[in-house]
Amino acid sequence: MNRRTLLATVAAATIVSTAAWADDAVTAGFIFIGPVGDGGWTYEHNQGRLAVEEAYGDKVKTVYQENVPESADAERAITQMALAGADIIFTTSFGYMDPTLAVAAKFPNVKFEHATGYKQADNVATYSARFYEGRAVQGHIAGNMTKTNKIGYIASFPIPEVIRGINAAYIHAKEVNPDVEFSVVWAYTWFDPAKEADAARALIENGADVVLQHTDSTAPQAAAKEAGNVITFGQASDMADYGPMPRVSSIIDNWGPYYVDRVGAVMDGTWTSGNTWDGIAPGMVGIGEISDAVPAEVKASALALKDSIASGEYHTFTGPLKKQDGSDWLADGETADDGTLAGMNFYVEGITADIPN
Amino acid sequence: MLRLEKRPQPSREWTALSPLLAVALTMLVGGILFAILGANPFEAIRTIFWDPIFSEQFSGFTRPQLLVKAGPLILIAIGLSIGFKAGIWNIGAEGQYIMGAICGAGAGLAFYPSDSVLIFPLMLIAGALGGWAWAMIPAILKTKLGTNEILVSLMLVYVAETILASVASGLLRNPDGMGFPGSRNFKEWDAAFNSELITGTGMHWGVVAAFIAVIAAYVLMSRHIQGFNIRLTGEAPRAARFAGVNPTRIVILCLGISGALAGMAGMFEATGPAGQVSIDFNAGYGFTAIIVAFLGRLNPIGILLAGLLMALTYIGGELAQLMLGLPGAAIQLFQGMLLFFLLATDVFTNYRLRLTKKEAV
Numbered sequence: 001m002n003r004r005t006l007l008a009t010v011a012a013a014t015i016v017s018t019a020a021w022a023d024d025a026v027t028a029g030f031i032f033i034g035p036v037g038d039g040g041w042t043y044e045h046n047q048g049r050l051a052v053e054e055a056y057g058d059k060v061k062t063v064y065q066e067n068v069p070e071s072a073d074a075e076r077a078i079t080q081m082a083l084a085g086a087d088i089i090f091t092t093s094f095g096y097m098d099p100t101l102a103v104a105a106k107f108p109n110v111k112f113e114h115a116t117g118y119k120q121a122d123n124v125a126t127y128s129a130r131f132y133e134g135r136a137v138q139g140h141i142a143g144n145m146t147k148t149n150k151i152g153y154i155a156s157f158p159i160p161e162v163i164r165g166i167n168a169a170y171i172h173a174k175e176v177n178p179d180v181e182f183s184v185v186w187a188y189t190w191f192d193p194a195k196e197a198d199a200a201r202a203l204i205e206n207g208a209d210v211v212l213q214h215t216d217s218t219a220p221q222a223a224a225k226e227a228g229n230v231i232t233f234g235q236a237s238d239m240a241d242y243g244p245m246p247r248v249s250s251i252i253d254n255w256g257p258y259y260v261d262r263v264g265a266v267m268d269g270t271w272t273s274g275n276t277w278d279g280i281a282p283g284m285v286g287i288g289e290i291s292d293a294v295p296a297e298v299k300a301s302a303l304a305l306k307d308s309i310a311s312g313e314y315h316t317f318t319g320p321l322k323k324q325d326g327s328d329w330l331a332d333g334e335t336a337d338d339g340t341l342a343g344m345n346f347y348v349e350g351i352t353a354d355i356p357n
Numbered sequence: 358m359l360r361l362e363k364r365p366q367p368s369r370e371w372t373a374l375s376p377l378l379a380v381a382l383t384m385l386v387g388g389i390l391f392a393i394l395g396a397n398p399f400e401a402i403r404t405i406f407w408d409p410i411f412s413e414q415f416s417g418f419t420r421p422q423l424l425v426k427a428g429p430l431i432l433i434a435i436g437l438s439i440g441f442k443a444g445i446w447n448i449g450a451e452g453q454y455i456m457g458a459i460c461g462a463g464a465g466l467a468f469y470p471s472d473s474v475l476i477f478p479l480m481l482i483a484g485a486l487g488g489w490a491w492a493m494i495p496a497i498l499k500t501k502l503g504t505n506e507i508l509v510s511l512m513l514v515y516v517a518e519t520i521l522a523s524v525a526s527g528l529l530r531n532p533d534g535m536g537f538p539g540s541r542n543f544k545e546w547d548a549a550f551n552s553e554l555i556t557g558t559g560m561h562w563g564v565v566a567a568f569i570a571v572i573a574a575y576v577l578m579s580r581h582i583q584g585f586n587i588r589l590t591g592e593a594p595r596a597a598r599f600a601g602v603n604p605t606r607i608v609i610l611c612l613g614i615s616g617a618l619a620g621m622a623g624m625f626e627a628t629g630p631a632g633q634v635s636i637d638f639n640a641g642y643g644f645t646a647i648i649v650a651f652l653g654r655l656n657p658i659g660i661l662l663a664g665l666l667m668a669l670t671y672i673g674g675e676l677a678q679l680m681l682g683l684p685g686a687a688i689q690l691f692q693g694m695l696l697f698f699l700l701a702t703d704v705f706t707n708y709r710l711r712l713t714k715k716e717a718v
Binding site: 029035036063065066067069070071072073075076077079080081083084094095098102118157158159160186188343356 | 414415418419422425426518519522523526527537538539542544626629630631632633635636637638639640641671672675676678679680682684685686689
């Protein structure tokens with residue numbers, strides 16, 4: 001019996017009473033920006049949800065709603081989930097920030113977890129991953145692999161998280177290849193296969209032979225495959241179907257352990273609000289298998305970079321670094337503090353484009 | 358053998374009957390779809406159509422939400438229907454909605470943090486003007502250069518989306534937002550907040566405006582000479598010209614009304630339920646309103662009911678996802694069926710089925 005028929009049976013059994021969910025199990029709800037089958041961001045959050053089910057079995061029930069726009073609809077979707085009896089609700093996109101806070105104020109007994117935001121409350125915690133650590137490894141591989149020295153970057157929205165990724169990739173591409181140039185295309189979407197494919201094609205036509213993406217679909221991978229000699233990296237999810245070419249590696253978001261931990265905390269009553277920002281070391285950010293299309297020595301140095309980040313020996317943003325306008329940012333050996341990173345709204349020196357505003 | 362035969366006159370009975378039949382067919386085929394997906398079809402249909410209004414658990418919240426969701430749909434659809442009656446196809450209400458929100462919010466934010474009572478009316482006017490001005494682009498291009506308003510208004514949606522992304526991360530960005538995109542939250546600024554007028558009803562100014570628009574459109578279309586001119590232009594353009602109706606004025610008037618109403622809807626939404634102008638704040642109201650306009654037979658009262666029905670399928674669809682674990686795509690399919698069956702049953706307004714005997718060979 002699959003989950004859906006199970007739920008339907010449960011619902012049918014309780015058709016008279018209005019509360020359809022049993023009270024003895026803790027209910028964890030998830031609000032998703034895309035479809036669970038997007039193959040990227042939402043897919044990985046859904047994997048995290050399944051990990052919670054796996055870990056706690058009958059003691060937990062999970063529910064989700066997909067394709068929830070970051071508009072007035074978000075507040076309604078979250079409210080309905082709370083009304084339906086969810087004990088903890090994960091809202092998994094930046095744009096759900098204010099709606100999450102608004103609903104949380106009305107449901108003080110429900111715990112809320114907002115991904116990638118910066119506003120907390122007594123019953124609202126925030127969490128995110130240090131994707132930029134993975135971007136550093138990507139940039140390292142990209143800088144080594146490019147022959148045209150042109151790297152294309154499909155960005156979603158000009159928010160600090162995305163800008164951090166561009167900077168991290170650029171710094172580490174430039175480190176191994178001083179001639180490298182970045183062209184950034186702003187897609188203004190998290191998930192729109194058609195737009196993403198267009199952006200990828202435009203970048204490739206302009207000579208890019210590496211395409212990085214901060215959008216969630218596999219469309220850029222498909223476009224790169226069609227073009228031939230172009231490499232890409234899986235975003236949010238491994239996207240292994242596109243390996244060994246064009247996908248040569250990936251950043252994998254691994255939310256499972258965090259979700260299991262937080263739902264567990266609700267179960268035993270130890271949940272408290274907070275802000276979690278984990279990277280490669282605790283495993284929230286994973287680097288997908290580096291394919292054979294990458295020369296062995298590049299693969300080895302990329303893995304070494306990954307290990308030094310994981311061990312804490314190296315910080316992705318280590319000085320000397322200047323901002324794009326030439327002003328000093330980090331002195332030699334100095335590392336960026338989390339506050340600056342969290343609100344990063346500038347490019348580092350060498351990137352020629354402007355951040356749109 | 359069955360044969361379609363054109364009716365001499367569109368059937369009045371079918372005009373009224375086809376939306377009801379479309380809803381019934383949608384329930385039937387939708388139910389089969391839900392059953393294939395492993396859900397109890399009766400449970401699913403009940404969750405979609407009944408629970409948002411009557412369920413003890415949800416209705417206290419969802420009943421007012423029906424108005425919140427239907428308000429902008431009705432407001433935009435009323436404007437569109439006037440143009441559609443005249444054969445002027447404004448497909449770009451989504452863009453006018455966005456521009457209304459940007460202009461309305463921008464006009465208010467220019468005076469932040471003033472607590473003058475004039476702020477909200479000012480924002481309303483700016484929002485209506487923003488939508489109106491955006492609709493004037495296809496209107497003027499059509500009347501001066503003969504361009505197709507369908508294409509121009511549609512393409513301008515994408516321009517508006519780009520402008521929205523730009524101002525949300527630049528010009529209108531909340532200075533206290535740590536560099537994140539999105540304007541200030543109007544819920545925290547009383548003078549500009551489009552709040553619920555009576556707590557717990559969902560009634561905000563946008564819903565009031567929608568009701569006023571329904572009445573005004575009814576009066577315009579059935580009692581006013583311009584309404585007659587509009588209908589005449591749509592039904593018999595040559596006759597209209599002979600009767601002295603100026604087609605340029607009708608184009609400007611129809612696109613202007615629909616643009617201004619869509620702009621107002623955007624402004625009400627940004628300052629009320631959405632709370633802020635953010636990159637992704639438009640959620641397709643401008644496009645859904647086209648369905649609402651046709652579902653309501655381009656008739657103001659019909660649009661009012663169609664808007665409420667559409668809101669019901671949205672909110673009920675969300676509950677069905679939540680409570681029964683139905684995938685989001687199945688709900689969208691269900692909503693799409695509604696328009697599909699409406700168009701299908703509409704055939705019988707203009708045609709009838711005739712049983713013809715096989716002719717002897």
